[in-house]
Amino acid sequence: MQDYESVKLLSEYLLMHYGKDEERMPWVIGGIGSLDFVSRTVEYFSPKRVGLSLDLGCAVGRTSFLLTKTSKKVIGIDFSQSFIDAANTLKEEGSIAYKMHEEGERWVDAVAELPPEVDPEKVRFAQGDAMDLPAGFKGFDRVHASNLLCRLPDPLAFLDSLPGMLADGGELVLATPFSWLEQYTPKEKWPQGDSWEWLQQQLEPHFELVRDSDEPFIIREHGRKFQLGVSKVSLWKKRAS
Numbered sequence: 001m002q003d004y005e006s007v008k009l010l011s012e013y014l015l016m017h018y019g020k021d022e023e024r025m026p027w028v029i030g031g032i033g034s035l036d037f038v039s040r041t042v043e044y045f046s047p048k049r050v051g052l053s054l055d056l057g058c059a060v061g062r063t064s065f066l067l068t069k070t071s072k073k074v075i076g077i078d079f080s081q082s083f084i085d086a087a088n089t090l091k092e093e094g095s096i097a098y099k100m101h102e103e104g105e106r107w108v109d110a111v112a113e114l115p116p117e118v119d120p121e122k123v124r125f126a127q128g129d130a131m132d133l134p135a136g137f138k139g140f141d142r143v144h145a146s147n148l149l150c151r152l153p154d155p156l157a158f159l160d161s162l163p164g165m166l167a168d169g170g171e172l173v174l175a176t177p178f179s180w181l182e183q184y185t186p187k188e189k190w191p192q193g194d195s196w197e198w199l200q201q202q203l204e205p206h207f208e209l210v211r212d213s214d215e216p217f218i219i220r221e222h223g224r225k226f227q228l229g230v231s232k233v234s235l236w237k238k239r240a241s
């Protein structure tokens with residue numbers, strides 16, 4: 001079973017995407033600046049309005065919903081059926097009840113709610129594999145892939161598929177903490193040397209780098225354990241082919 005099918009990770013990601021600040025980080029020391037990573041990556045896109053956006057590895061959907069603010073239509077794809085089911089419940093009902101892990105056997109009732117000013121009608125969520133998308137997945141104005149790359153079995157093959165998905169002039173936001181783990185990516189598929197240099201080398205033939213920065217993110221595991229990471233987030237514009 002994929003980790004992302006587990007009830008525990010569903011809870012962690014619902015909390016990360018929709019939880020209250022004090023639930024996600026109850027300690028005043030450290031970490032507050034790491035909240036809202038899932039909103040910050042979407043803000044890398046230019047403010048202009050576009051037609052069609054694709055959110056790969058959308059998890060429980062917050063970024064897909066946020067993309068509706070500037071997109072006519074958004075498709076959110078994730079490998080995990082339970083994440084997609086939760087995103088669809090949020091789309092249909094505007095909220096979803098879940099349990100937040102406090103400690104040991106103690107779980108606390110929580111409710112995730114849609115962020116304001118989004119249009120759930122514009123989003124379609126589907127379970128799918130970012131490495132094996134339908135042939136018709138091309139001509140997108142925007143592709144968002146946040147913290148997905150180092151969860152894939154063949155990151156280079158995924159990067160190679162991106163130019164085919166985007167329209168000329170289309171925007172790509174890629175976020176990754178370069179957390180290479182054999183559990184997801186066989187070692188022979190890990191980049192050699194500096195991962196950020198490798199990523200730029202792979203994308204530059206087809207994309208122009210617009211901006212990049214380091215963005216912290218935090219995932220609450222239980223009331224006294226937090227996973228803090230720092231993603232390299234980059235905005236790219238597809239060159240004319």
Ligand SMILES: C[S@@+](CC[C@H](N)C(=O)[O-])C[C@H]1O[C@@H](n2cnc3c(N)ncnc32)[C@H](O)[C@@H]1O
Nearest residue numbers: 004057059078079080128129130131146147151
């Ligand atoms: C580290 S999480 C990041 C989720 C979300 N983008 C965020 O920033 O909160 C990785 C996500 O990618 C999904 N995923 C892993 N492999 C995938 C694949 N081959 N195709 C689509 N989604 C995948 C997982 O189910 C999970 O939701």
